[in-house]
Amino acid sequence: xxxxxxxxxxxxxxxxxxxxxxxxxxxxxxxxxxxxxxxxxxxxxxxxxxxxxxxxxxxxxxxxxxxxxxxxxxxxxxxxxxxxxxxxxxxxxxxxxxxxxxxxxxxxxxxxxxxxxxxxxxxxxxxxxxxxxxxxxxxxxxxxxxxxxxxxxxxxxxxxxxxxxxxxxxxxxxxxxxxxxxxxxxxxxxxxxxxxxxxxxxxxxxxxxxxxxxxxxxxxxxxxxxxxxxxxxxxxxxxxxxxxxxxxxxxxxxxxxxxxxxxxxxxxxxxxxxxxxxxxxxxxxxxxxxxxxxxxxxxxxxxxxxxxxxxxxxxxxxxxxxxxxxxxxxxxxxxxxxxxxxxxxxxxxxxxxxxxxxxxxxxxxxxxxxxxxxxxxxxxxxxxxxxxxxxxxxxxxxxxxxxxxxxxxxxx
Amino acid sequence: xxxxxxxxxxxxxxxxxxxxxxxxxxxxxxxxxxxxxxxxxxxxxxxxxxxxxxxxxxxxxxxxxxxxxxxxxxxxxxxxxxxxxxxxxxxxxxxxxxxxxxxxxxxxxxxxxxxxxxxxxxxxxxxxxxxxxxxxxxxxxxxxxxxxxxxxxxxxxxxxxxxxxxxxxxxxxxxxxxxxxxxxxxxxxxxxxxxxxxxxxxxxxxxxxxxxxxxxxxxxxxxxxxxxxxxxxxxxxxxxxxxxxxxxxxxxxxxxxxxxxxxxxxxxxxxxxxxxxxxxxxxxxxxxxxxxxxxxxxxxxxxxxxxxxxxxxxx
Numbered sequence: 219x220x221x222x223x224x225x226x227x228x229x230x231x232x233x234x235x236x237x238x239x240x241x242x243x244x245x246x247x248x249x250x251x252x253x254x255x256x257x258x259x260x261x262x263x264x265x266x267x268x269x270x271x272x273x274x275x276x277x278x279x280x281x282x283x284x285x286x287x288x289x290x291x292x293x294x295x296x297x298x299x300x301x302x303x304x305x306x307x308x309x310x311x312x313x314x315x316x317x318x319x320x321x322x323x324x325x326x327x328x329x330x331x332x333x334x335x336x337x338x339x340x341x342x343x344x345x346x347x348x349x350x351x352x353x354x355x356x357x358x359x360x361x362x363x364x365x366x367x368x369x370x371x372x373x374x375x376x377x378x379x380x381x382x383x384x385x386x387x388x389x390x391x392x393x394x395x396x397x398x399x400x401x402x403x404x405x406x407x408x409x410x411x412x413x414x415x416x417x418x419x420x421x422x423x424x425x426x427x428x429x430x431x432x433x434x435x436x437x438x439x440x441x442x443x444x445x446x447x448x449x450x451x452x453x454x455x456x457x458x459x460x461x462x463x464x465x466x467x468x469x470x471x472x473x474x475x476x477x478x479x480x481x482x483x484x485x486x487x488x489x490x491x492x493x494x495x496x497x498x499x500x501x502x503x504x505x506x507x508x509x510x511x512x513x514x515x516x517x518x519x520x521x522x523x524x525x526x527x528x529x530x531x532x533x534x535x536x537x538x539x540x541x542x543x544x545x546x547x548x549x550x551x552x553x554x555x556x557x558x559x560x561x562x563x564x565x566x567x568x569x570x571x572x573x574x575x576x577x578x579x580x581x582x583x584x585x586x587x588x589x590x591x592x593x594x595x596x597x598x599x600x601x602x603x604x605x606x607x608x609x610x611x612x613x614x615x616x617x618x619x620x621x622x623x624x625x626x627x628x629x630x
Numbered sequence: 631x632x633x634x635x636x637x638x639x640x641x642x643x644x645x646x647x648x649x650x651x652x653x654x655x656x657x658x659x660x661x662x663x664x665x666x667x668x669x670x671x672x673x674x675x676x677x678x679x680x681x682x683x684x685x686x687x688x689x690x691x692x693x694x695x696x697x698x699x700x701x702x703x704x705x706x707x708x709x710x711x712x713x714x715x716x717x718x719x720x721x722x723x724x725x726x727x728x729x730x731x732x733x734x735x736x737x738x739x740x741x742x743x744x745x746x747x748x749x750x751x752x753x754x755x756x757x758x759x760x761x762x763x764x765x766x767x768x769x770x771x772x773x774x775x776x777x778x779x780x781x782x783x784x785x786x787x788x789x790x791x792x793x794x795x796x797x798x799x800x801x802x803x804x805x806x807x808x809x810x811x812x813x814x815x816x817x818x819x820x821x822x823x824x825x826x827x828x829x830x831x832x833x834x835x836x837x838x839x840x841x842x843x844x845x846x847x848x849x850x851x852x853x854x855x856x857x858x859x860x861x862x863x864x865x866x867x868x869x870x871x872x873x874x875x876x877x878x879x880x881x882x883x884x885x886x887x888x889x890x891x892x893x894x895x896x897x898x899x900x901x902x903x904x905x906x907x908x909x910x911x912x913x914x915x916x917x918x919x920x921x922x923x924x925x926x927x928x929x930x931x932x933x934x935x936x937x938x939x940x941x942x943x944x945x
Binding site: 253254255256258259262395423424425426429431432434435436437438439441442455459466467468469485 | 632633636637640644739744745746748758761765766768840841842844845846850882883885886888917918921
């Protein structure tokens with residue numbers, strides 16, 4: 219009697235996840251990022267911004283008559299944890315897994331998704347990459363099931379190098395010692411050699427990811443090298459602690475960054491950083507003011523009413539609009555049909571520009587902005603009194619770099 | 631020269647912070663033989679308590695109250711936890727403190743969340759004290775040096791000039807004999823554990839806003855503190871002091887010394903190219919492996935002088 223009850227109990231337990239997925243009237247989107255550990259703030263803020271965006275998309279009908287539902291998984295910045303999350307995603311028949319923070323995790327996911335989709339053609343998953351930008355992921359490591367919705371390191375490196383003023387002759391490079399940091403290090407040097415051969419790289423540093431809490435020794439080195447500008451792809455605490463140490467020490471340089479606008483960055487820069495910090499960003503809340511886009515401005519400023527940090531990832535709305543359009547075009551939630559619908563898709567984004575999910579390598583091609591930390595803005599960042607002001611707009615076709623991807627498409 | 635001086639100062643600050651943490655652990659480890667894995671967790675509790683207290687009161691209140699609270703927590707752990715586990719041996723005590731470290735980490739995550747809390751340097755100390763070769767030295771770092779120096783002097787005076795200090799010193803080296811002489815060794819243990827925890831709490835108060843206050847800070851600082859304790863040697867507070875400074879300076883200087891083994895070999899006339907065997911290891915620059923160096927030192931000291939620098943006894 220007890221064994222039968224036990225078996226019944228176990229059977230229900232195993233069947234339950236499958237039941238909920240099939241019977242649900244929502245389309246689930248899985249999201250994995252560090253929600254604990256040194257990068258917890260990045261994952262946590264991404265999650266909240268995505269939830270706000272999904273509410274907007276659902277208010278506009280969602281896709282296929284169903285609403286989207288976000289399911290989050292903490293990967294603790296470990297590829298192994300991300301793969302465990304992927305296993306759960308596959309078991310629950312969730313069609314999409316999104317991930318933004320950590321190219322090492324992205325590389326592991328691309329591999330695992332590729333293998334899963336070959337071995338389990340009935341439980342396929344599409345990997346939507348919202349921020350892992352190591353260049354290799356849409357070149358040597360490209361995959362049909364991977365869609366990258368952020369400019370890659372090589373594209374951002376080109377934007378950074380083009381943004382360097384003429385009078386800067388000595389730059390110091392500092393990056394995180396993993397796939398992305400090494401990718402950016404290599405790409406910045408390539409573009410410096412190509413576009414600014416007058417610039418000398420006086421320092422080239424790789425730091426362990428998420429471990430350094432006190433950057434003052436590095437600031438000492440940067441000063442001793444006589445650098446005029448610091449180029450860094452650091453994100454999370456590696457960015458905010460670096461800039462904090464630089465500001466505390468009164469370091470007289472300009473910072474050219476990719477991620478100084480994420481949570482914690484503006485606070486670390488502080489009021490002393492006006493005019494000294496540049497960032498390459500897909501969006502900032504002052505662009506709608508600069509372009510006179512009242513609806514967008516209303517939507518992004520409403521975010522501030524219910525959240526105590528900037529809506530720096532408002533650009534994720536473009537990603538979800540692509541997902542919405544992809545499902546509607548495919549006519550079903552079948553991952554294979556969705557992927558086939560998504561590649562090559564062109565949309566008009568919330569700033570009114572045409573953006574593409576390039577078919578050759580599944581790289582997003584769209585506009586990017588160079589912002590400077592300035593007092594002269596309507597929306598300030600993290601209550602510092604200063605915010606991001608656009609100094610340069612780079613159109614998508616200006617950074618549509620060639621790719622070495624040889625994509626293998628599924629035969630079915 | 632400027633790089634040397636600035637790095638020296640920064641290394642000293644970091645080394646003194648390590649000393650504050652490690653001194654409590656050395657005392658506890660030397661006296662009771664307990665490798666207290668929860669020591670760095672009490673450091674974390676000190677930082678979080680200081681954050682809360684400086685929000686509702688101010689930083690100076692936190693500076694006094696938080697270490698006292700941590701001392702009380704330490705006393706409670708010792709009296710109601712370790713004392714009961716003690717009869718099962720050292721391994722049981724170790725596992726108990728190990729489990730405690732995890733429980734404390736989860737409790738902190740549940741109470742204050744997974745994300746780092748904005749525990750900041752008080753505005754009264756947030757200015758630059760002096761400028762050395764164009765780099766400003768924040769006043770807060772000088773404050774940290776001051777507090778750790780005062781603390782070192784206070785411990786030294788306590789241990790050498792008071793009766794309880796003499797008993798503690800004796801129990802550090804010959805715990806059984808002290809018990810045989812009729813002193814209340816369990817009470818001495820509790821006092822030492824509470825004192826060590828209070829020190830860890832103080833380290834948390836001043837280190838939490840210098841570094842980052844987050845749930846992972848215990849497991850980030852913990853291993854380095856153990857290295858310091860083993861490197862300095864059991865039973866010796868002076869050894870702990872020297873070891874903290876050495877490791878603090880080594881980790882800080884490693885960042886600015888841009889050399890690799892290949893450079894050293896080049897001095898001897900051996901040129902390392904891309905095809906030389908082990909070329910990848912030989913060309914790694916020191917800053918990139920700086921975080922490894924304390925552990926390399928740990929392995930070396932265990933190989934050549936297992937008692938540590940100034941250790942007076944084995945466990």
